[in-house]
Amino acid sequence: MSHDNDKRHRLLGRLDRQLACTAPVLVLVAAGVSLQATMENESSDSGPSTLSLFLSSAHAEAQGEAEGEAEGEAEAEGEAEGEAEGEAEGEGEAEGEGEGEAEGEAEAAKADSREAVKRPEGYTPVYSEDGANDASLLAQGEALYYDDSLSSNGLACASCHGSDGEDVGYQATFEQPFPHRVAMADSRFGMPEVHADEMVQVCMVAPMEAEPLGWGSEALTSLAAYMVEVQRRFAGESHDL
Incomplete structure (x- = not known):
């Protein structure tokens, strides 16, 4: 019985000595704080304890998880930037297509308007742009020059x-x-130059906001003949007004 008691005392004493540990060493690192705990006993065994190995392993795992999360966030940011760039390119293409369509529609509208004020194919005017137009034709043209009923405004x-x-x-x-x-x-109808009757039609459609006069009609013929004489007067040349 005495022998068993002595053995028990020796075991308890050895356990007390193994539990005696050195002060923990705190190591500051750039990513945070790492705790390294080492256990030493009074025997010749000076290697790290099981606790030290466990903490080192846990720290390594936490560091790996943090790096993995950082990589995941970087990939997510890259994907988000790629999607944003793709959306921006798509919007730019859509805007470009919209502008192209608007320009096409504007050109089509200008072409339609030009057809209304441009001399028709095979059209031969009755008046002369060289002068010598009949006096009655000029008088009728002068009356229409002051006639506001030709317009809609x-x-x-x-x-x-x-x-x-x-x-x-x-x-x-x-x-x-x-x-x-x-x-x-030129600017509104794309016509670099016009005849007198075409100029009358341009004024009818644009400032006066009315329908063009009938080609070959008495109103268009007389107004065009009158404008030929107005042009001569404006240029300081002889005229029949």
Whole structure:
């Protein structure tokens, strides 16, 4: 019985000595704080304890998980950026297509309007752009020049170009004989130059917001003949007005 008690005391004493540990060493690292605990006993065994190995393994696993999460977040950000770039490219293409369609529609509308004010194929005017037009034709043209019933908005030719021989609202190109360039016809209808009757039609459709006059009609013929003489007067040449 005494022998068993001595053995028990020796075992308890050895256990007490093994539980005696050194102070923990705290190691600061860039990613955080790592705790390394080492256990030493009084015997010749100076290697790390089971607790030290466990903590090192746990730290390594946590570090690996953090790196994995960081990589996952980076991949997610890359995918999000790729999707955003794709959406932006898609929106840019859609805007480009929309602008292209709008430009195409504008050109189509301009072409339709040009057909309304441009001389028809095979059309031969009755008046002359070289002058010598009948006096009665010029008188009728002058009356229509002041007639605001031709428009849909109360305008007459004289509203923009003056009355009683005060010729206003013309560009310098109006000094040239017909056909010549008229800025409004060029910009709005794509016609680099116009005849007198075409200029009348441009004014009917654009400023006066009305339907063009009938080609070969008495109203269009007389107004065109009158404008030939107005052009001569504006250029300082002899005229029949």
